[in-house]
Amino acid sequence: MQEKYQPEYQPKTVERAAQEFWNAARSFCAIASARKPKYYCLSMFPYPSGKLHMGHVRNYTIGDVLARSHRMKGYNVLQPMGWDAFGLPAENAAIQNGVPPAQWTHGNIAYMRKQLEALGLGIDWERELATCDPAYYRWNQWLFLRMLEKGIAYKKTQVVNWDPVDQTVLANEQVIDGCGWRTGAPVEKREIPGYYLAITEYADELLAALDTLPGWPERVKTMQANWIGKSTGVRFAFPYELDGRKDKLWVYTTRADTIMGVTFVAVAAEHPLATHAARGNPELAAFIDECKRGSVMEADMATMEKKGMPTGIFVDHPLTGDQVEVWVGNYVLMGYGEGAVMAVPAHDERDFEFAKKYGLAIKQVIAVDGEKFSLDGWQEWYAEKQRGRCVNSGKYDSLDYQAATAAIAADLAARGLGAIQVQYRLRDWGISRQRYWGCPIPLIHCPSCGTVPVPDEQLPVILPTDCVPDGSGNPLTKRADFVDCVCPKCGQPAKRETDTMDTFVDSSWYYARYATTPGASTMVDAQTSAWMPVDQYIGGIEHAILHLLYSRFWSKVMRDISVNGKPLVSYDEPFAHLLTQGMVLNHIYSRRAAKGGIEYFAPDAVTPLRDESGRITGATLLADGSPVDYQGIGTMSKSKQNGVDPQALIDRYGADTARFFMIFASPPEQTLEWADSGVEGAYRFLRRLWTQAHARHAPIRRQAPLPAQLAPPLAGVRRELHLLLKQANYDLDKQQFNTVASAAMKMLNALEKVPALEGTDAVLAEGFGILLRLLSPITPHICHALWRELGYGDDILAAPWPQPEAVALVQDEIELVLQVNGKHRGSLRVKVGADRTAIETAALATEAAQKAMAGQPAKKIVVVPGRLINIVV
RNA sequence: GCCGGGAUGGCGGAAUCGGUAGACGCAGCGGACUCAAAAUCCGCCGCCAGUGAUGGUGUGGGGGUUCGACUCCCCCUCCCGGCACCA
Numbered sequence: 001m002q003e004k005y006q007p008e009y010q011p012k013t014v015e016r017a018a019q020e021f022w023n024a025a026r027s028f029c030a031i032a033s034a035r036k037p038k039y040y041c042l043s044m045f046p047y048p049s050g051k052l053h054m055g056h057v058r059n060y061t062i063g064d065v066l067a068r069s070h071r072m073k074g075y076n077v078l079q080p081m082g083w084d085a086f087g088l089p090a091e092n093a094a095i096q097n098g099v100p101p102a103q104w105t106h107g108n109i110a111y112m113r114k115q116l117e118a119l120g121l122g123i124d125w126e127r128e129l130a131t132c133d134p135a136y137y138r139w140n141q142w143l144f145l146r147m148l149e150k151g152i153a154y155k156k157t158q159v160v161n162w163d164p165v166d167q168t169v170l171a172n173e174q175v176i177d178g179c180g181w182r183t184g185a186p187v188e189k190r191e192i193p194g195y196y197l198a199i200t201e202y203a204d205e206l207l208a209a210l211d212t213l214p215g216w217p218e219r220v221k222t223m224q225a226n227w228i229g230k231s232t233g234v235r236f237a238f239p240y241e242l243d244g245r246k247d248k249l250w251v252y253t254t255r256a257d258t259i260m261g262v263t264f265v266a267v268a269a270e271h272p273l274a275t276h277a278a279r280g281n282p283e284l285a286a287f288i289d290e291c292k293r294g295s296v297m298e299a300d301m302a303t304m305e306k307k308g309m310p311t312g313i314f315v316d317h318p319l320t321g322d323q324v325e326v327w328v329g330n331y332v333l334m335g336y337g338e339g340a341v342m343a344v345p346a347h348d349e350r351d352f353e354f355a356k357k358y359g360l361a362i363k364q365v366i367a368v369d370g371e372k373f374s375l376d377g378w379q380e381w382y383a384e385k386q387r388g389r390c391v392n393s394g395k396y397d398s399l400d401y402q403a404a405t406a407a408i409a410a411d412l413a414a415r416g417l418g419a420i421q422v423q424y425r426l427r428d429w430g431i432s433r434q435r436y437w438g439c440p441i442p443l444i445h446c447p448s449c450g451t452v453p454v455p456d457e458q459l460p461v462i463l464p465t466d467c468v469p470d471g472s473g474n475p476l477t478k479r480a481d482f483v484d485c486v487c488p489k490c491g492q493p494a495k496r497e498t499d500t501m502d503t504f505v506d507s508s509w510y511y512a513r514y515a516t517t518p519g520a521s522t523m524v525d526a527q528t529s530a531w532m533p534v535d536q537y538i539g540g541i542e543h544a545i546l547h548l549l550y551s552r553f554w555s556k557v558m559r560d561i562s563v564n565g566k567p568l569v570s571y572d573e574p575f576a577h578l579l580t581q582g583m584v585l586n587h588i589y590s591r592r593a594a595k596g597g598i599e600y601f602a603p604d605a606v607t608p609l610r611d612e613s614g615r616i617t618g619a620t621l622l623a624d625g626s627p628v629d630y631q632g633i634g635t636m637s638k639s640k641q642n643g644v645d646p647q648a649l650i651d652r653y654g655a656d657t658a659r660f661f662m663i664f665a666s667p668p669e670q671t672l673e674w675a676d677s678g679v680e681g682a683y684r685f686l687r688r689l690w691t692q693a694h695a696r697h698a699p700i701r702r703q704a705p706l707p708a709q710l711a712p713p714l715a716g717v718r719r720e721l722h723l724l725l726k727q728a729n730y731d732l733d734k735q736q737f738n739t740v741a742s743a744a745m746k747m748l749n750a751l752e753k754v755p756a757l758e759g760t761d762a763v764l765a766e767g768f769g770i771l772l773r774l775l776s777p778i779t780p781h782i783c784h785a786l787w788r789e790l791g792y793g794d795d796i797l798a799a800p801w802p803q804p805e806a807v808a809l810v811q812d813e814i815e816l817v818l819q820v821n822g823k824h825r826g827s828l829r830v831k832v833g834a835d836r837t838a839i840e841t842a843a844l845a846t847e848a849a850q851k852a853m854a855g856q857p858a859k860k861i862v863v864v865p866g867r868l869i870n871i872v873v
Numbered sequence: 874g875c876c877g878g879g880a881u882g883g884c885g886g887a888a889u890c891g892g893u894a895g896a897c898g899c900a901g902c903g904g905a906c907u908c909a910a911a912a913u914c915c916g917c918c919g920c921c922a923g924u925g926a927u928g929g930u931g932u933g934g935g936g937g938u939u940c941g942a943c944u945c946c947c948c949c950u951c952c953c954g955g956c957a958c959c960a
Contacts, residue, residue: 047960088959160958171958219877223955226876298956302874350874426957433958503960542954544877582878583954633952639959664898665885671878671953678885678899685898691913730889739887742897749897817893822941824893862940868892872940 005697005789009690009782011654018781019120027797028122030078032530039075040531041067042511042575044539044547045082048108048130049089052115053636053643054662054674055540055584061659061778062581062668063538064121065737068777071122072801078531080514081116081123083109085132086438087503088171089638091469095182101437102465105132115647119655120780127514131439131506136513138460139523140505141442144195145453146561152198155451158430159296159335162190168473169434173639175295181597182471189292191270194432194499195441199553203228203424206552215577217669220544227545229425234409235338236418238265238315238324242276249273249315249326250338252423255385256412257404260393261344261365262317263355266308266329268339274328277311284309284328291330306331306354318417319408320394329354336427352378367391429550431502436467436475438500446487446494455488461496474498507547508554511537511574524558529570537575540583541669542635551575579735582671586642588631589619600641601628633673644674656779657683663778664741686782689748689775693768693786699761701791706762713755714763715808720750721767722808728774729804737778744775765790770802817868818843820852828869836863843869 006013022028032038043063046056060081067079083105090101109130116123129136147153161170163180169192174181199206207228210221234256237248249265267274269291278285287309294300308329317324331350332341345355345362355362356375364373366388371381381387390396390404399407412418432441440461442454454461464482467475476482476498487494515531516524539547551574558568587608589601606619606628616630636643649658661682666672693700710718728743751767754760769792776783776796787796811832816839818826826848830839840861843849849871856873863869 044960049960084960158958169958172956173959175958223877227956229876296958299874302956304874430957435958502958504957507960540954540960541878542960545955546957547960585953635954637959667886669878670886672885673953675885675899681898681900688913727889734889738885739897742887745897815893819892819941822892822939827893860940862892864892864941868941870892870940 005694007691007694009687011656011686011781014785015118015120015654015656015781018784019117021784021795022120022122025795027795028077028079028124029126030076030080030124030531032527033076036074036076038531038535039067039070039077040515040534041070041077041079041536042514042534042538043079043081044537044543045084045507045510046112047084047087047089047638048105048112049638049643050108050111051643051645051647052112053584054646055581055636055643057119057646057658058584058662058668058672059538059540059581060116060119060121061662062579062735062737063536064119064659064780065663065777066536066538066579066735067122068780068797069732069801071797072773072776072799074800077122078127078515079121079123080127081121081125082127082129082510082514083131084503084507084510085109085130086137086500086506088173088435088437090437091435092639094468095471098468100466100468102132105130105437115650118650119646119659122780127518129510129513131503131510132437132463134460134462136510137439137463137506139509139513140439140501141454141459141461142456142523143509143558143561144501144505145442145456145459147197147557148453150561152201152557153195153431154198155193155195157191158194158196158432159189159191160434161296162188164188166472168471172295172297175297176598178294178300179597184593184597186293187295189294189296192434194430196428196430197553197557199429199550200424200426202553202556203230203426205556206426206549209552209573213573213576213578216575217578217580220541220548220578220580223544224549227426227549230422231425232420232422234405234412234418235421235423236318236412238318238342239417240313240315242273242313248417249340251340251342252337252421253342255344255347256408257385257388257390257396257399257401258344258347258365259319259342259408260390260396261346261363262324262342263345263361263363264325264327264343265315266327266332266341266343266354267311268332268334269328269330270334271328271332271339273311273313273326273340277313277326277328281312284311288328291328301331301333304330306350306357308354308358318412318415327358337423346373347382349378349383352382363392365390365393429502429504429553431505432499433502434474434498435500436463436469438503439463439506440476441497441499441501443497444485444487444494445497446490446492448492449487449489449494451497452487452489452494458488463500474500476500504547504550505554508550509558511551512555512558512569522563524568532569533571533573534575536577536579538579538581538668540635541580542583544580548575548578579668581668582666583635584672584674585633586636586644586674587616588634588640588642589628590631590640591626591628600639602641605641636674644676649676649679653679653683654686654781656686656782660686660741660779663737665738667736667738685745685748686779688752689771690782690786692748692752693790696764696768697790700765700768702761703765703791704762706766707759710759710763711757714757714759717750717754718763718766718808719811721747721763721770722804724750725770725774725802726804726809740774741778744771744778747771747774772796773799773802814866816843816866818846818848819868819870820849821872822870823852825849825852839863839869843871 043059067077071077085105090105093104094101161175163170165183165185175187231254233254235252237250239248269288278288308327311326313326314323343351345351346364368381368387385401390399396404409420440463442461444452446452469475483496485496511534512524512528515528517527555574561568587603589606590598593599605622608616609618611617618630619628646658661679724743724747728740731739772783772787784796813829815827815829853873858871860872
């Protein structure tokens, strides 16, 4: 044994010793093994924002509980960690304090890695990676070039938020109420070229394959399915003649059955017809300009006031030949579908409001029996598909949705004006960012050859690490040593692409890189396929759609790209099981900066002001008493300054307390409002565990075998322990870790009360052995130390997972709940095998039943075996 | 606005299939130990009435199904996540 067994719990000493033990034994280095089943346990890697926050502690403790419990259950576990190291916050930090993003990022990584180590996570650090490392991002570039060759990557124009003062593209996050976050200037929409990945080519597979993911939460699959948004509709055209030229205005609709109710057509501000009409119409041109202002966010588009203006251009209704006027609408997006929509005010809520506002015709073409249509106000049934029948629609009258759509599509097709088409809500993935701190897009622009890919042997295109962004555009554009190059094709001077990639690219395949042999000279290798897919992925619910969908897409692309006739990877889906952790929330305080931008303040930097009901209404700054606004509660994040650093907790109580508290606080999938009340309780429990173990260490070390027959009080304690273990194992399988922690507390409560009898030592030895193993995934350090001190063995990680024994659980009497008319009136004890009649007789005989029945005869008696009996009078 | 989720004591939460609502813990209150405090230990603890036994009531709000509803169905309110350049 090591030093003297301390009677007091000293987390620092215990934790240092355990961590040294694991490091020396390389306990968490994953080596492929054919003898054990593999378990690739992965938590979403953090953005190195500076310090860990409680959301990280929650995420990584959950992952570690799963990894450690599976290890003890006999799995060969891989649990890696790395850094999502490119991104906007590094540039923001540079703007604020002038430090280059590279330096800031590496400093943060060093600090946060120490914090993760202090938490005692069972991580294979030999596989650590950072996405800002050229050895990693070269493969982003390499795969991008393969996608370009296959046509999966292509160029088109994109609409971005433009800050006219800083002359820079803004992220959605940097747009506050339609204005730039630094300048306060109203944001404009601007069209610029960018590169896209054709994720829509995989839309069908991404949707269908959701059914192959039983290990994913239903809610995430539903969100992804809705996001992909597969719909079957009709793409059709309104023919028109303009300046003597015949042409067609195409639209797409899922409600072709309402086509006879079209009273106008709305096009996007950027639509060619709008541009045409704006010539010689200054008022319309001004309106189009207005439409081009504002943010590009969908939420803004959906909630803003719907506005429009007529173009004076008319198109022909494809079936009736009626003249239909074309309007410009601020709610129609050029980049989505055809940039034009048919408007049926009677059966689309948005069109209805629009028509009422501008006095446009509303023509009812769908009726529902028993419902009365009125122009006075919108009613839900107007847009209903299922109950409706066509009216005022000529030959389509009385047809239902299905029949009308089919007939109308057939008629449109016969005229060459349309066809049934499957469409997706999903749009192709735009990956170009006009930012410095990201992976360079490996392209060269040559005056004579056009856009030329960087040859593979020149990869990676290395990002200079000494730039300091100042908020006014991408500093790469000013770096001649980066931009100036020679065309790989013709050798003439050329310019390098300065756009970098979306950071979602980096995170779309990092899990595969972890699984690859460290230092491999290819993107992936045979080891990748051996470890993949990830068996258990753990991360925040905020990634339910984008990150998880992009990763699924990226996997399928890698599967479809072959090198030397071999696909890069052999799996279809990257993540077999997914646990979506609920967000850890905290209060958000902010105020408008002088220029109109916004600044955030940490909750511990303000004094909240409350109304009489206790709700926070505002706050004052601790530093100078100036007022700040209360923004409600939201996810802990660097940008909102509301993260809580776990370091103080770890320093004061140790990592085990921090881990236990986070796990105990709530079930993993639930949102958690941060409050540190209760940390004391977690610490108290661990201290009690330590002192109890110490007080009993002599009898436990004897490891006496259980006697054949235990005295009833001891048998009762033993039964309780095994019952708790059974429940805890069930909860662990359900990934409901908070009640596993509760079970451990209940076990200690039971063990403290074990009466001193013949066999007590054996019950204690068995009981502590169960408790320590059950608790070790949550609080590994203290369990490691006690396991050794109490003489169970050298390494609790090598111990088998505890299982309840059936013989310990038997009992001969059970308690049934007694109800009269469904109301709880007491209980009664019956022998385990008692039959129904015996139970009924016993129940009717009880004083409580007699009293509650008040002399009335039983009309019916419900007996739920083993649970309750309900007498109905 | 649209998509997904949530709401249970003063607080975090528990209740596996529709079967004792509030396990476990925090806070609080009372007591023991102590010169005192901390730590520790014992007890109480949803709300209302009652000295008490006990009775009534209670899982965001309203309605329904059922012998029985935190749990199932319908409607509503509020909160959280996502909405494609935060990660």
